[in-house]
Amino acid sequence: MALGLAGCGVSPGTEGMPPGADGRDVKQWACPSGVASRLKVITPPGTGPVIISGQLLGTDQLVNANGVLYFGTNFYDGSAVLWRTDGTSSGTTRVRTFPPSMRGPPRLGGLVAVGDQVFFELDDTATGNELWVSDGTERGTRLVKELAPGMDGVSLQHLSSLNGLLVFVRNVSLPAPTFMRREVWRSDGTDAGTFRVAVLPSDVEVRFTSLKVGAALHLFLSSETHGTTLWRTDGTSAGTFAVKKLDARSTYVHHVAQAGNLGLFVLDDGPNDEVWTTDGTTAGTVRLESFGRSTSLLGVLDSSVYLATQSTDTKRLHVERVSLSGGGKTRITTLPNLYANLPDATPYLQRTTSSGGRLYFSMAIGGSGPAPRDVSLWATDGTTAGTQLLHHPLDLSDDSNSSLFATGDGSVFFSASKDGLFTEPWFTRGTPATTGQLADINPGTWGSSPDGFARLGSRVYFFASDETGEYQLWSTPSGIHCPPGAAPAK
Secondary structure (H helix, E strand, C coil): CEECCCCCCCCCCCCCCCCCCCCCCCCEEECCCCCCEEEECCCCCCCCCCCECCECCCECCCEECCCCEEEEEECCCCCEEEEEECCCCCCCEEEEEECCCCCCCCCEEEEEEECCEEEEEEEECCCEEEEEEECCCCCCCEEEECCCCCCCECEEEEEEEECCEEEEEEEEECCCCCCEEEEEEEECCCCCCCEEEEECCCCCEEEEEEEEECCEEEEEEEECCCEEEEEEECCCCCCCEEEEEEECCCCEEEEEEEECCEEEEEEEECCEEEEEEECCCCCCCEEEEEECCCEEEEEEECCEEEEEEEECCCCEEEEEEEECCCCCEEEEEEECCCCCCCCCCCEEEEEEEEECCEEEEEEEECCCCCCCCEEEEEEECCCCCCEEEEECCECCCCCCCCCEEECCCCCEEEEECCCCCCCEEEEECCCHHHEEECCCCCCCCCCCCCEEEEEECCEEEEEEECCCCCEEEEEEECCCCCCCCCCCCC
């Protein structure tokens, strides 16, 4: 069943573009009804979950703890529920329900799986925001430790599963002139096993980006006094130390990524964006290349890192390649911008993933307001000919980005639409001919706005707003082979 993309005629700026450059002359397909199905109603109609600024904050992302998916829901009345599922309707159950709180929603979030346990943050009237843990039973769902006694609660960052433990950064408020102290903590889920392992240098900011390399969590510490330094921690005092000073100034780090045993990051160095790689050692933390324009990571193919660089004067996004062993940069291609003649129509990267030897990324075109004019999905195999537009538009809202999820079976799921207004789940196997709509979960005006994709066994689970008017739990096979098209590479 062929689905033409929304609209007919010529789009702004499409004159002279090569066939398929705007994605509108390519047949795209839809799966038959029933490929995606609702697993269970988790949100009674009229109760929530809470949506703030257009984002689905009431239903936390699915996390996999040794074959069990956990998630949380926050409701309008201030109550919250921790859930678990084994992928069946009967096996999708409430672990523990938290009664309404005067502190209001959202209260439960930040789930991190560590072995068979799942850690999460809960903002409670009696204790404020604190760290909790669950083994999947009501009795085994409990406060780990009251880190900040009283109702104010604790501020946590970078909660990460590491070496069978939860490792995180705690922010501790102090009187002037210090104001804040940053500490590294670890937890095994018990009171005695939850303790501070290191105090980070004073007068520093811990940047919101971090990455795991090998058996350590890597943090970026920055201040006007200390400059910008890469730190690492393995959850022990001896294993928490500075790896390398990256810059003498306080700078920002963005677009971190993993590539096997390497970490990649982009450092904002004033007029330049620097691309770095690290293996967790001082000698192995090196700058690969520098660009005189905004730069974002697309990912790694073979022995090269691919980047999207932004040219503000021509309003174009360039795909470029840098060898992981150094040796200069190569421009692969320049992506078209159908709106380059309009003001504020600067392209920028939204999300990325990789699957089957290709890098997938969504490119947005800025608008006169906070919402983008267009968002398109692209794939590249690292060559000019192999860089293709797969679909547009994706989600055009001003406060959320379309999901982009690699299933592990050669398919990539994403949220998109035919007009950019109301999104449904879509899929691709890397070419326009193998890109289509997975399901029309909420036909008509509103769409289902799918989010929170996660794989368990041979199926992918996600949240979608359906005919109940609320977000429910849905699933679909991970290896989508509809519609007819090129078979996945073996």
